[in-house]
Amino acid sequence: MTNQEFWQSIQQIISSGFQINDLKQLDIYAEWFITRKLVYQRFSQAEQHGCAAGGTNNVIATILAGAEIASDCLTAPIGSFKREVQCGAQQEKRIELWAKAVGCWFDHTEKTFNTLLGSEIASGGEAHVYDNGSTLVKSIGLDYFVLPILALDRIALHNASFPETRMKVLGFGRNEDLEFQIIVEQPFIKGQQMSDAEISTYIQQLGFKVINPRNWTFATEQTYLSDLHDENVLLSAQGNVFVVDCDIRINTPQLNAGGNRTPSNAVIIQ
Numbered sequence: 001m002t003n004q005e006f007w008q009s010i011q012q013i014i015s016s017g018f019q020i021n022d023l024k025q026l027d028i029y030a031e032w033f034i035t036r037k038l039v040y041q042r043f044s045q046a047e048q049h050g051c052a053a054g055g056t057n058n059v060i061a062t063i064l065a066g067a068e069i070a071s072d073c074l075t076a077p078i079g080s081f082k083r084e085v086q087c088g089a090q091q092e093k094r095i096e097l098w099a100k101a102v103g104c105w106f107d108h109t110e111k112t113f114n115t116l117l118g119s120e121i122a123s124g125g126e127a128h129v130y131d132n133g134s135t136l137v138k139s140i141g142l143d144y145f146v147l148p149i150l151a152l153d154r155i156a157l158h159n160a161s162f163p164e165t166r167m168k169v170l171g172f173g174r175n176e177d178l179e180f181q182i183i184v185e186q187p188f189i190k191g192q193q194m195s196d197a198e199i200s201t202y203i204q205q206l207g208f209k210v211i212n213p214r215n216w217t218f219a220t221e222q223t224y225l226s227d228l229h230d231e232n233v234l235l236s237a238q239g240n241v242f243v244v245d246c247d248i249r250i251n252t253p254q255l256n257a258g259g260n261r262t263p264s265n266a267v268i269i270q
Contacts, residue, residue: 001269006038010067014094018101026098030059032269039268042066042250043156044222050160051152054184057104058155058169064098065091065149066265084146091148092180095172104171109139109181112173127245136188137170139181144247151182154248157223161206162243165189189242191234199233202241211257219257224249 001009006029013022032038034052036045040062043051051062069090076082099105106112110128114120117130117137126143129136145151155167167184175181194202200210200218208218208225216228227247234242251259 003266003268006267006269007067007265010063014064014067014097018098023098023102026060026063027056029063030056033059033063037270039270040066041264041266041268042153044160046160047156050158050163051156053159053163053166053168054155055168055170057099057171058152060098061095061169061172062149062152062156064094065147065152067094068265088142088147095148096174096180099172106171106173106181106183109173109175109183111176113137113139124245131188132185134188135185138167138184138186139173139175140184141175141179141181148180148182150249153250155182155184157248157250158243158246161223161225161248162246164240165242165244186244189234189236189244191236191242193230194233194235194241195230198235199228199230202233203228209258217257219251219255219259221258221260222251224251224255224257224259 009025013025016022029038033040036048040048051059069087073090074083074086076086096105113130117132120128121131122129127138127140129138140151142148142151145154155169159166165186167186170183170185173181173183200213203218203225204210208220211217211219215226217226218228219225225246225248228243232243232245234244236242249255250261250263251257252261252263253259
């Protein structure tokens, strides 16, 4: 199967509305992705492994978000924020239809998880966090990303860089304001907060350079990393550092952080 044939197959699955045989085919493609029979050139090998570590739901949503969007669905000027919003809406629609077809869609996420897991234990600019015993369940919005594909990139890159706090995608949904949500599960980490200086030292030891200490931003030529404040990095009693949350992205030149990557959605079937 060629790259063109693969994406034609995905477009046909989207167009047909996710019939039973289509869902089986997506599961096959996900297995190819996980075993690297399918190499997704958007990611490095480690990042593809990180995407796979997020589970089959994460892999399939990543593939659906990566498929080309018909030009008649994108009427706003190229490069405009409005066009980006239109693109995001199309990616959301695909994932929603698929998630409803396979049963991993949650309506009214805040009410649902308050009922299932109890009142949220924390919330931030983009996420609501719930206690699930040895794990946390997070309902994460697109506030920082707009495009689902970028939020899904975040999961792949986080899992590649910080596997101890792996995010696994349980499903998708919309909150009471009808905003798209990604539902993830993550290990519960008990530890103490670190100072900005300690966090900076640790991240630089991983090979990142300081870009802007005022908003906790670091980067390599490949990866952009931000939002690493003291609530998002914990030190365990055993002296281990855990990054539990961060804004992590493919470092493109548009981020103005020394990045040199231009993501490609081409695939190679081996």
